[in-house]
Amino acid sequence: xxxxxxxxxxxxxxxxxxxxxxxxxxxxxxxxxxxxxxxxxxxxxxxxxxxxxxxxxxxxxxxxxxxxxxxxxxxxxxxxxxxxxxxxxxxxxxxxxxxxxxxxxxxxxxxxxxxxxxxxxxxxxxxxxxxxxxxxxxxxxxxxxxxxx
Amino acid sequence: xxxxxxxxxxxxxxxxxxxxxxxxxxxxxxxxxxxxxxxxxxxxxxxxxxxxxxxxxxxxxxxxxxxxxxxxxxxxxxxxxxxxxxxxxxxxxxxxxxxxxxxxxxxxxxxxxxxxxxxxxxxxxxxxxxxxxxxxxxxxxxxxxxxxx
DNA sequence: TATTGTTATACTCTATAACTATA
DNA sequence: TATAGTTATAGAGTATAACAATA
Numbered sequence: 300x301x302x303x304x305x306x307x308x309x310x311x312x313x314x315x316x317x318x319x320x321x322x323x324x325x326x327x328x329x330x331x332x333x334x335x336x337x338x339x340x341x342x343x344x345x346x347x348x349x350x351x352x353x354x355x356x357x358x359x360x361x362x363x364x365x366x367x368x369x370x371x372x373x374x375x376x377x378x379x380x381x382x383x384x385x386x387x388x389x390x391x392x393x394x395x396x397x398x399x400x401x402x403x404x405x406x407x408x409x410x411x412x413x414x415x416x417x418x419x420x421x422x423x424x425x426x427x428x429x430x431x432x433x434x435x436x437x438x439x440x441x442x443x444x445x446x447x448x
Numbered sequence: 449x450x451x452x453x454x455x456x457x458x459x460x461x462x463x464x465x466x467x468x469x470x471x472x473x474x475x476x477x478x479x480x481x482x483x484x485x486x487x488x489x490x491x492x493x494x495x496x497x498x499x500x501x502x503x504x505x506x507x508x509x510x511x512x513x514x515x516x517x518x519x520x521x522x523x524x525x526x527x528x529x530x531x532x533x534x535x536x537x538x539x540x541x542x543x544x545x546x547x548x549x550x551x552x553x554x555x556x557x558x559x560x561x562x563x564x565x566x567x568x569x570x571x572x573x574x575x576x577x578x579x580x581x582x583x584x585x586x587x588x589x590x591x592x593x594x595x596x597x
Numbered sequence: 598t599a600t601t602g603t604t605a606t607a608c609t610c611t612a613t614a615a616c617t618a619t620a
Numbered sequence: 621t622a623t624a625g626t627t628a629t630a631g632a633g634t635a636t637a638a639c640a641a642t643a
Contacts, residue, residue: 309582311559312566313476314494315589317469318512323462326596345463354624363467365612370626392619392624410460416596417461423591424584431580433458435573440464440471442572447475447565504602514635519603541601541642600643607636616627 326420330412334405335379339364339372344406347382347398354393381405475569479561483554484528488513488521493555496531496547503542530554 324338331341342362352358355373359366373396376382381402387393398406421429439445473487480490491511501507504522508515522545525531530551536542547555570578588594 309563309586310589311476311494311562312569312585313469313472314491315585316465316472319585319589320462320466320469321512322591322594323465326594327460327462329597342463345460356624363470366624367613367626368611386619390620390624394625413460413596414458420461420588420594420596424587427576428580428584428587431577432584435577435581436461436464436468437458438573438577439569440459440468442471445471445475445569447562447569448478503600505600515601516603516636517634539601539643543602598643601641602639603641604639605637607634609632609634611630611632613630614628616625618623618625620621620623 326416327413330409330416334409336405336409337372339369340376341406341409343369343372343376344381344398344402345410347396348403348406352396353387355396358396376402475565476562479558479565483558485554485558486521488518489525490555490558492518492521492525493530493547493551494559496545497552497555501545502536504545507545525551 327338327341331338336344339362342364343358346352346358346362352361355369356366359369362369373382373384377384380399383397383399384394387395421432424432476487476490480487485493488511491513492507495501495507495511501510504518505515508518511518522531522533526533529548532546532548533543536544570581573581
């Protein structure tokens with residue numbers, strides 16, 4: 300306890316989590332590239348596979364992007380028939396978005412490849428740490444606010 | 449096991465880690481702001497407090513920044529006497545960097561505030577998950593490469 | 598000639614503002 | 621007039637290239 304001032308017990312959380320996130324994204328990149336998907340395109344496929352979403356703005360919000368940010372992404376996905384994107388007959392201003400069969404297949408293929416790699420990566424951890432890590436990660440990443448003050 | 453295709457057991461790691469990192473950085477921001485530090489300036493103070501570093505390029509590399517990126521940061525820190533930055537008498541091309549007493553004090557103050565907040569945040573986790581999380585995080589964030597292929 | 602640090606430039610990503618079409 | 625989507629523009633952040641000083 301006397302030497303507490305000399306060095307810290309652990310690095311700040313952000314100092315560990317942010318670089319880890321960057322490394323994980325970089326590690327996913329080759330897999331996404333192999334299937335012609337950007338990170339945003341993959342995020343769209345993942346999100347659309349959960350629950351149907353009504354507006355593009357809501358989709359953008361859900362994946363943490365700007366509504367203008369995803370338009371080119373949707374253009375590309377629709378052109379490749381990975382998603383459908385049709386005006387809502389009830390309100391022709393909104394575009395209804397949904398995965399096509401090919402879109403769901405691609406999503407499953409890519410995610411399986413990514414999670415296979417992740418499982419292999421996680422084997423470096425002791426079993427107990429590993430399950431605690433995953434549980435903690437899910438808990439923390441679903442917290443609504445997260446303030447330190 | 450039959451319903452594996454319908455939804456995945458867990459989100460991709462990057463899908464949890466990256467947003468968590470962003471949230472943690474955002475949560476640190478008010479504390480950094482209160483002390484007039486940017487994230488990069490804080491990263492510099494943290495790094496310089498560990499082991500003396502010889503060149504600016506090496507410092508930039510160590511904190512994951514471009515060498516041109518940190519020049520304005522060093523200008524500001526030096527002007528505020530939080531770091532010293534003098535030409536090496538042995539090789540006048542290089543600038544020797546070191547924390548001043550005030551720099552170390554500020555570093556300690558800010559990190560204490562941040563880690564206090566983090567400890568409070570971590571209390572939402574069961575004790576077992578929490579220690580596993582921290583151990584796993586340290587292990588993964590110090591891995592040299594991290595590939596999924 | 599090679600290297601450190603600096604400045605100037607260009608590029609990428611993202612957000613803001615202006616526009617079209619529907620309501 | 622208000623809203624969904626789109627396009628055009630501007631801004632932040634980052635990296636690349638050119639430059640000055642020193643070796």
